[in-house]
Amino acid sequence: MGRIFISYSLAKYRVAVDEAWKKMRDINLVRRLWEKDYTLWKPLPDEIANRLGWLEAPAQTLKKINYVRETLAPLAAGEISEVILLGMGGSSLAAEVFGQILGFAPGYPKLRVVDTTNPEIIFDVLQKIDWGKTVFIVSSKSGTTQEVTSLFHFFYNSALKNIGTDAGKNFIFITDEGSPLAETARQLNAFHVFLNNPDIGGRYSALSFPGIVPAALIGADAEQLLQRATIAAELERQLVTGASLGAALGALANKGRNKVTFILPQPWKSLGDWLEQLIAESTGKERKGIVPVLEEPVFDNFTYRNDRVFVCLQDEGAEDSARVKALRLAGHPLITVQLSDKYQLGAHMFLWEMATAVAAHFLEVNPFDQPDVETTKRHTRAMIAEHKKRKSMPPEMPAFNFAQGAIYGDVRGASPLDIFKNLLQQASPDDYICLQLYLSPSAQIKEAIASLRATILKKYKLPVTFGWGPRYLHSTGQLHKGDAGKSLFIQFTQDYAFNLDIPDEAGKEASSLTFGTLIAAQARGDRQALEEKGRTIVRYHLKSNAASLLNDLASQL
Template identity: 45%
Template sequence: MHVAAAEQNDLAARVWQRDATLWKTEPAHIAEISNRLGWLTVAQTMRAQIAALRAFAAEIKRAGFKSAVLCGMGGSSLGVEVLRDVIGSARGYPQLFVLDSTDPATIRALARKITPKKTLFIIASKSGGTTETLSHYKYFATRAPAQNFIAITDAGSGLHQLALEKKFRRVFENPSDIGGRFSALSYFGLVPAALMGIDLTKLLDRAEAMARACGADIPAEENPGEWLGVALATLAQHGRDKITFVTPRALASFGAWAEQLIAESSGKEGKGIVPVDGEPLGKSGIYGADRVFVHLQLGKTRGAKIERALTALEKIGHPILRVPLRDPYDLGAEFFRWEFATAVACALLGVNAFDQPNVEEAKVNARKMLTDDRRPLTADQLIWENSQFAVYATEKIAAKNLRDALRAFCAPARPGDYLALMAYLPNTPLNRAALKVMRVAARDALQIATTVGFGPRFLHSTGQLHKGGANNVLALQITAENARDAAIPGEAYTFGDLIHAQAAGDWQALADRGRRALRVHLKRGATLRALAAEMKRALRDA
């Protein structure tokens, strides 16, 4: 469907009319969708809360809090991460940390960076039952008093009840008609933003201006959200389903937010748009016909190297979508634009943008692992090991060494496939650098798109796409021994147990869905850098 056809079908008008049948006609879907469209007017709704949020931020400053830790997963943290990285804390306001991992080393490293009694802990979960977030609370609740905790959740949730029972300093009840990945402009984004001293009025002004620009009466070719959504869906339907974000360093975290929004909204029923975030630009000849590039620009800064690369790609037929931001506060506008575009794209693809039907599969498997005597799940087939690495696959692979296994796993890659690197490891500069080596090697040798996710964070983002989208993913899972574990007070399992169960649970879900998957386990003393070197050699020699 092109722009003219979109206009003829009143796409934007039907979104604003909250017409659930735009996405699905089944009663169960309609009921769910009807309760997930509050994001359309949330900027307007939250404007009335600005004064109260400013007053709360002033109270926290007066109380002497030096830092704040946001404990949340997926939509409860990714938008905040963008605001922190792009705008940041104003002078005199607490430094904000985001915790969205169950990796023991990550949790202990954060605990060393803060003084718990001078730290405000923001426990954020729409459902109020997010395992990771509640585990974070249990860990820090033994280190700081109840007045150091606030909650952001839906009214009546388990977290809401816990916060009242434990006498948290404050509970922010978020509008229940907003799903997690559409919540950046709700309390989930604005409470941490206020605590950082961000100008909420300016942020919401930009969001409301974009909402008006995406209005029901705006022609599709002039409607930035509708036009973008139609473009993404149309390109995906013509095989260009890998939306590749090209961002300046200052906007890098926006790609991770958009990745969750697009992947979790569209990746179901064997369909989906695959967001490619953080993949370095390469030579134009290595890209397949499944790519579309989105270039985010901030202010007047123009990277000459990036511009040359994009011009070369454009010349050989790759679509380039350019999205300029005047300044960091245009994030308010872009949050809304991409939410609107994603809703439109999903309508055109024929999927419900507001559910995540396959996310629960991995969670159920993880719970079984934790409660059923830690028994391993059935998908693991050990195909090779030595003193440093153990390699498992969902299907039998003949391999004499690690390099053989990696080569055999990657060899069947076809045009239109993508490699998903799923690392249940600390999100550190060293690990990010090693994963970059791996994805560049795969992209160049196989000429396929690559994605990277740190577990369990990505389970709340691209995890839905991996299991619910098209079966065109090569899933390379990486797990490791924990040098030191961390206890979860009140639980029979540790953070180390939890992250291993989450990895195993997703592995089983991938196997159940018939996905091509390989797991490399790093034994004590093995490094991701060594694995990256082996993969580079394996693909170079292929």
């Protein structure tokens, strides 16, 4: 029930992967990992020894499942229709996956994840809240994540206005003991504070409270989810399925096959975002890294260069698709992971946590830190401080103006299209393109982005990743600044239709920052961080008709 079957088609890379598997056995890697031997990654224990609690998380959380159920019972028996989770990165992605793959049970609330500082999205959420039937989950390991605290202050103050002084009863908190958020929750008489194991990092927290509490609240069978994961963890000690997968991915990356392209069936699509964060943030550092590629359009095999490895998740017993057969015949490394029912999701999450940790061993990086994330935060804080001082963002001179907006960066060309083409022509064969989207994700924008990605892939044979800002900062942001720099970045920003004040404190009206300023500072802070790392980045700022420009670029490239 917990076992996952994986097959490998490695072509000329069979020897390299066999050597990695042999090394794994020779150094007793799996036994040492379970013994929490930090020297598998680095000679010092910093941010390793205190980040291995995920190994026991399925079993330990399973022991606490009755506590979770009993705590949430008053809400389950009530008339709650929606759970709004305020979080970023690891504190929100697992819950989002559970909500989309497992769904909410009849009679239970639906889940909405808010992991943005985009004022248009936040306002849209606010307008749809039924205050008498809504519960908020505020999830942050450190309790200091700026996006999460800003969202909490905003929605708590809105709850005060709509519910009254008992607003705290509509808030659940998930954080570490001693965090500022834990203390605030107690002061506000919150419904409950779930204190997570401090030895579990955010991106490895899916099978602990940040993932399981939201899953239980929407009526998913959290116990079965954890049972499957616990069995997978027990089997891993003998079968080393996840470790073998990680060794293969690490060996392939060391041979230049570092663009891991996922082929996911429609019901499991949302797992891709969780995998992307886990792999990118864990491996993308010290000029190394595995680049996850999601939701890529299907083209013939001549579209793909020799930097790809394909990972196909498919239903047990299903025949290989024509695409999978063609990839195998073309000699691309192909790894096929069998799926069963949806509650095997818990086992798959543990499998990939193990695989990622082991891949990092073969890349010789620490999978549990994120050294380059702070760079963007530092620049963002400086932008905000400057804005508070001068009441505006520091001036930034555009390199090119056009009717719909302006373009910033070191660019050349006589039109937005020329500039875009010239940028793409700078790419090397083993580069990837990253689209950073600080746009409101309408259906038209999503369709235009998909079209643009397909056009770039087909014409330039380059993988195109994308992320919604500022969400990607807590997912692929570490990889962008920490890997070998074989990448080009195109950032799209927009003018927002309106702005929203962020209360400086929960329960108080004073505000010195808006969401519009915060998201602008985050976009600019990340640009500065990328430039500091020597990356090429160009920004298209769009005042109107963003979808129109994106479609024009896609159709005219």
